Each structure stands twice: as structure tokens, then as C-alpha cells.
Amino acid sequence: MATYERHYCWSVLLRLFHWMFALSIVFLVVTGFYINNPWTNTMIEGSASFPMATMRYIHYIAAYTMASAVLIRLFLYIFGNAQERVWDILPISKRNINNLKMTLLQYSYISDKHDERLGHNLLAGLTYLFTFFAALVMICSGFYMLFPEVTLLAKWGGILFGSQQSARYLHHLLMWWFMIFAVVHIYLCIWNDCQEPEGLISSIFTGAKFKHRA
Amino acid sequence: MADTLNKMLDPQLNRRGFLKGCTMAAAALGLSETMIPKLVEAAATAERPRVIWLHFQECTGCTESLLRSSHPDLARLILDIISLDYHETVMAAAGHQAEKNLHDTVDNHPFILVVEGGIPTKDGGIYCKIAGKTAMDILAEVAPKASAIIAIGTCATFGGVQAAAPNPTGSVGVQDLVSGVPIVNIPGCPPNPVSFLGTILHYLTFKRLPALDNLNRPLFAYGRRIHDQCERRAHFDEGRFVEQYGDEFHKLGYCLYKVGCKGPETFSNCPTARFNDVGVWPVSVGNGCFGCTEPNFWDTMTPFNERLPMVKIPSAGIVASADKVGKTVLGVTAAAVGIHAAVGIGKRIIKGKKSGDA
Numbered sequence: 074m075a076t077y078e079r080h081y082c083w084s085v086l087l088r089l090f091h092w093m094f095a096l097s098i099v100f101l102v103v104t105g106f107y108i109n110n111p112w113t114n115t116m117i118e119g120s121a122s123f124p125m126a127t128m129r130y131i132h133y134i135a136a137y138t139m140a141s142a143v144l145i146r147l148f149l150y151i152f153g154n155a156q157e158r159v160w161d162i163l164p165i166s167k168r169n170i171n172n173l174k175m176t177l178l179q180y181s182y183i184s185d186k187h188d189e190r191l192g193h194n195l196l197a198g199l200t201y202l203f204t205f206f207a208a209l210v211m212i213c214s215g216f217y218m219l220f221p222e223v224t225l226l227a228k229w230g231g232i233l234f235g236s237q238q239s240a241r242y243l244h245h246l247l248m249w250w251f252m253i254f255a256v257v258h259i260y261l262c263i264w265n266d267c268q269e270p271e272g273l274i275s276s277i278f279t280g281a282k283f284k285h286r287a
Numbered sequence: 288m289a290d291t292l293n294k295m296l297d298p299q300l301n302r303r304g305f306l307k308g309c310t311m312a313a314a315a316l317g318l319s320e321t322m323i324p325k326l327v328e329a330a331a332t333a334e335r336p337r338v339i340w341l342h343f344q345e346c347t348g349c350t351e352s353l354l355r356s357s358h359p360d361l362a363r364l365i366l367d368i369i370s371l372d373y374h375e376t377v378m379a380a381a382g383h384q385a386e387k388n389l390h391d392t393v394d395n396h397p398f399i400l401v402v403e404g405g406i407p408t409k410d411g412g413i414y415c416k417i418a419g420k421t422a423m424d425i426l427a428e429v430a431p432k433a434s435a436i437i438a439i440g441t442c443a444t445f446g447g448v449q450a451a452a453p454n455p456t457g458s459v460g461v462q463d464l465v466s467g468v469p470i471v472n473i474p475g476c477p478p479n480p481v482s483f484l485g486t487i488l489h490y491l492t493f494k495r496l497p498a499l500d501n502l503n504r505p506l507f508a509y510g511r512r513i514h515d516q517c518e519r520r521a522h523f524d525e526g527r528f529v530e531q532y533g534d535e536f537h538k539l540g541y542c543l544y545k546v547g548c549k550g551p552e553t554f555s556n557c558p559t560a561r562f563n564d565v566g567v568w569p570v571s572v573g574n575g576c577f578g579c580t581e582p583n584f585w586d587t588m589t590p591f592n593e594r595l596p597m598v599k600i601p602s603a604g605i606v607a608s609a610d611k612v613g614k615t616v617l618g619v620t621a622a623a624v625g626i627h628a629a630v631g632i633g634k635r636i637i638k639g640k641k642s643g644d645a
Contacts, residue, residue, distance in 0.1 A: 110545070110610075111526055111545065113526050114528055114536065115527045116536075118525075123524055123525055124525070125523055125525070126524040182630055182634055218551075221512055222510065227501055231501045231502065232501075235582060235583070236552065236581045236583070236587060237512075237551070237554075238578060238587040238588060241551075241595065242587070242596055245595055246598070246609055246612075246613070248613075249612075249613035249617060252613075253620045256624060257624065
């Protein structure tokens, strides 16, 4: 039987980031779909129901939560622990490039070998980095649409996105990335948990992973 | 209504109409009523600014909307406060005489240049020629000598309908070709004459152009979003929408968001300045905003009855709605996940369980 050691992996701040990010995505997608294509039709005038206003309100609360989460992640990419810093997941060292190769081989069932590593594997880390940038684009386009008359946002939004409509289009298309990401992310977490029992899923609650004693 | 005929035929603008026009422009500019006398004074000076009005690739709709307003005061006021030396639609001169007027003004006097229409640039600009010269050449000759340029209409500002993909003539707006001369963009298809008049009067009164946004549009007219000034906005917030044109909700005057109104993406004074002196604008008569004051609106705002543009799949020639593409990609991803899981299970069945696995 294997013997395991408990290794502290994710800081409280990273776990907070993860759940802020995850929950905000759920609320943003649901309310975002409503805002794009409101499926209710109130019909009763003078009523006290504000479905669109309510959905937009929830969308903005979730949006500020996501923006805060992204700021936390940015801080952790630079000042986090060894697993959380950005160079731990960039293919810039021999160790990292090797991990990327081994992960690709393992994910495509060509090899059974699992590269022992406490933090993210490279494939996951790079996908998270891409999602981080996607979230930045969502935040920029979102604030551009929310405050179109603020001179600074009007100027930079115009330079980055061209027009409100282009920003909205990009905002909507990129939303699908977050849904696709969620499907793949949850699947691969379960898959990895089956392949290599190290407490991967519980680590995002407890912060600890379990590794074989050397 | 009694003297409509008389007014229509009377070439002179009466005092009442003159003051009314100045007041409308002051209101559009957001000026205090105490500024109106200054505006009137500036508009009444003997020295009328010379204006050259160039037509390029366009439908003359901007000129038409200016001249054929139900109430003639506005057009007359504009024609009264400026000296229109060259305007292909309304000038009396023709042929060499017209050309002479143009060159006289360009060479000898300060003038304001108004451009209506896009400028084709492909194949040396041969797709629009006037008096044997391409639009590009005419603009290059006239524009550098102008004291200011007003690009009127979406064609002159952003290229307009002829610049829509694939833009066969390489049409562009004035600001893409001219630099070094102050340019004011007054986009719209057509723009409100009040926005044009406001810009002219601002220039006459304060001797400088009005404050502009990042697309060089005057902030007094294009500083605010249509959606935020719309009279149907309450229906939007309370979730009452027209489901399709002509339905019961349409008759009740509900929000046109679901039939593709581009008010949330469009900046213009249409809901407040309104058109044709009878207080209407597209949304007030039950048609969603098309977003005609925004760059590339023929590409980004179409289909006009949908919220978002269609997605073009490169090289496949397929055009589909954003959500349909998203659902397809998400479905493919879910299928790939399923196949990946099935392969893993299959492999495990064939190879047997590894020892030590839980």
C-alpha cells in the first residue's frame, strides 16, 4: 500500500479566488443570457416587477465579484506561493516543458506515466492563464458597455473594440469559452482524481494535496 | 398652416423663423438661454462664412433631409447664415462656371468644407469622378485649404453603405484621408439637421469647433446613448418587449429590444432632438434603432432585427447566429469529453485494473 504525505498547496486567497470566479461565472452566464434575449414578457404595466433591471443588477454584482477575483489572481500570479506564481505554469524551464509533454501523452492515453508535481500541470496552468486573459477582455468590454460615457472608457473601449456593438459581440462570443472551459475543467478534475488519487478535488476546499512518500 | 404656401415660396427667412432656428440650435447645443442673443448676433453678421459642399459616393439623402424638412426654417436658416459657394445639388451655376466658383473660393478665401459621401480609394479612386477628377483628387485639392471640415452623414464619416464588407470600391471617410485640418463628424443616415446647424452656429459664435468624442462627433449631439434617453426605456427595465413586429405588444408600444433595436449600442440625440419638426424618430414610430451613427453599422448592426451580428465561419461560407455557433462548439466539446471518458474506460477494460488502484 502506498503511503501518503499531506502537502499544503493552495493558499486561502487562491481558494477564495477560485470560488469567487466559479460562482460569478455561473451568475454571469445565466443573467447574461437573459440580458441578451429576455425570455419573460411582463405584460402587466404599473406592476412592481423589474425582471430586466433585476437581472442586470445581479449581472453587475457578479461582474464586480469576477473583477475582484481576477485582481486577486493577478496578485497571486506574482506574489503567490510556489504553485500559484505564473512562472510555475509557463513553458520556460526544462521541468515545465517536460511536464507539458508528459501531460499531453497521459491525456491522450499514450502513456500511463503521471508527472509528479504539486501545482498545476502545464496544460491546466496555461488554460487557466488563457482564461485569466479572457476574463480581462470580458471585464474591459463589460465596463466599456456599462460606462460608455466615461471619457477614458469611451476612448480606450473605442480603440480596443471599435464600437459598443463590437464590444457586445465579443463579450457574447467569449462567454461561450467560459462554458466550454467549465465542462472541460470539471471533467478533467474528475478524470485526474480517478487516474492519480492525490485529493485533487478536495484540495480546492482544503488547500492540501496528498503525495506519495518519497 | 395658413401661410405655409406663402412661407414655402418666400425666399426670405422671417425674423420669427430665424430666432426659432437659433433657439433650436442653442437647445441642441445645451446652451443657456442667455447665450441665444450671442448665437443670433453671430448668425446675423454681415460676413457669412463661405462653405464648399462636396458630394461623393452617396445618395444625397443628407442634403435632402436638410432641405426638405416639413418646416423650412431650419434649411433656410442654414442657407441664410452661410454663403454656399459650391453645392452640386442646389447651386445655380453649372459646368465651367461651377468649377470656377469652386476654385475661386478655394484659392482666395477662407472657407468651411462640408463633405457628404464616402471617398473610393481602390484602383486610384476611379469609382467616383466629378469634372474628370476623382473624389480623392478633389478632396486632396480642397481639404488642406479648408479652415475646418464637417463630414456630414455616415458615408463621409465612416464610409457608409459602400464601405460595407467587402467594400468593393475601397470607400473610406474623410478622416481616413485628411490630416492637419480640424474635422467634425456628423454621422447618421441621415443625421439630424439640428446637429449640423448646432455645429455651424457653435463655430460662428465661439470661433472654434464644439467638443468632440473619440470618433470626432460633437458631444452635444453624440455624447449620450440612445437607450438611456429612450421613451420606451421603462418597458425595457420592467421586462415588456415586442416579440415580433405587428404583435399585440408592438401595438402597446413596448420596448423594441427583442426585435433588434440597437439603441443600447448607439450614440445620438435622436430621442431628444427628433426629426422633421413633428417630434418623431424611428423608435417613437415603432421601428428599432439601426445604429446608423456608429462606425461600420452596415456590417456590425445587421441583421437589423437581431441583437448581434452573425458569425462568419472562415472558408466554410457558413453564417450563423452567435448562440447557434456557441451551442455547436459546446456540444462538440461535450461529445469529445464523452469520447475521452469512453476511451479511458475501454482501455482499462482491455488492459485490466492496475495493481494498487483503489
